[in-house]
Amino acid sequence: MAKTxxxxxxxxxxxxxxxxxxxxxxxxxxxxxxxGWEPQYEDVENNPYLNDFYEDMPRWSFxxxxxxxxxxxxxxxxxxxxxxxxxxxxxxxxxxQIFAPNLHSMGLMSTRxxxxxxxxxxxxxxxxxxxxxxxYLKASIPxxxxxxxxxxxxxxxxxxxxxxxxxxxxYDSWAGKYKDGKMxxxxxxxxxxxxxxxxxxEVVNKVLAELNGLF
Numbered sequence: 001m002a003k004t005x006x007x008x009x010x011x012x013x014x015x016x017x018x019x020x021x022x023x024x025x026x027x028x029x030x031x032x033x034x035x036g037w038e039p040q041y042e043d044v045e046n047n048p049y050l051n052d053f054y055e056d057m058p059r060w061s062f063x064x065x066x067x068x069x070x071x072x073x074x075x076x077x078x079x080x081x082x083x084x085x086x087x088x089x090x091x092x093x094x095x096x097q098i099f100a101p102n103l104h105s106m107g108l109m110s111t112r113x114x115x116x117x118x119x120x121x122x123x124x125x126x127x128x129x130x131x132x133x134x135x136y137l138k139a140s141i142p143x144x145x146x147x148x149x150x151x152x153x154x155x156x157x158x159x160x161x162x163x164x165x166x167x168x169x170x171y172d173s174w175a176g177k178y179k180d181g182k183m184x185x186x187x188x189x190x191x192x193x194x195x196x197x198x199x200x201x202e203v204v205n206k207v208l209a210e211l212n213g214l215f
Contacts, residue, residue, distance in 0.1 A: 011132045011211055013079050015091040017175075018137030018188075019167050021148035026194050027137065027186075027203070028089045034204055038084040040075050042068075061103045062113040068095045069121060076128045091131065093180075096121040098170040106166065130180035133210055138175070139188035141165055184210045 014037065016024040025041060032039035044050065049067055053060040072092040079086045100117050103109040109117075139147075144164055175185060184206055186193075193200040 012082075012085055013076075013129075013131040014085070014087045014207075014211075015131040015134045016087065016089055016137065017091055017094055017134050017171075019139060019144055019171055020164065021144040021146075021151075022137035022139045022188055023147065023194060024089050024137060027135070028087050030193065030200055031204070031207065032087050035085070035087075037087045039087055039089070040079075041089045043071060057103070057108040061109040062117065065095060065100050065103070065109070065117055066120075068099075069117070069124065073124050073128070080129060088131070091134065092121075092124070092128070093130075093174075094171075096125075097174050098167060102163075102166050102170050106163070132181065133207070134178065134181065134183045135207065136171070136175050136183055136185045137188050138172070138185055139168075141168065143189050144168075182210050182213075 014031070016028050016031075018024050028039050028041065031037065047064075047067060049060050049064040053064045069092065072088075072090070072095065075086075075088060076092060079088070096118065100109065100114060100121075104111065104114040141161065141164055145161070175183065186203060186206075191199050191203065193203050
């Protein structure tokens, strides 16, 4: 795929947001290759809590969320200090405004831990800038389940459907209220950018239009 016109130098940070199985990593890779951006992914392989979390969510939810919060905070500081345009697989806002409150509401994180977590997030968020563009991959539960099964990660075998459904509800609510900057919503049910190059090209054009419209 040929590179498109250059973007403003002010663009530094693009985020791919979406539920588990929505296609964030795939789109992060595709857009990074197309635009020449630096990709940053979730550190799934080296996450010391992920397997334990899926085995026993109440015990490990706080530990997992703190790990994600810390790793994404480090990434954002590097982005703000650096000169590269970075595209990030999932945002720090999803951790704090979707995953943590969902765990708390399901009784999988104690109120004490949740309040401690939110306090830490507020401290962190006061020192970072929001991304230049959030790309939200909106997908139905059947689409998510299908893509999760296709990638075959063993630790995701224990994922509960009600957990995915509640996350989807939180995502839709968050996207509807997002006011920190530009957000592009991609309907994954009707846009197979994974297997269809033409549809990926449409996503690329939409991203380009959003970013060039920023300035």
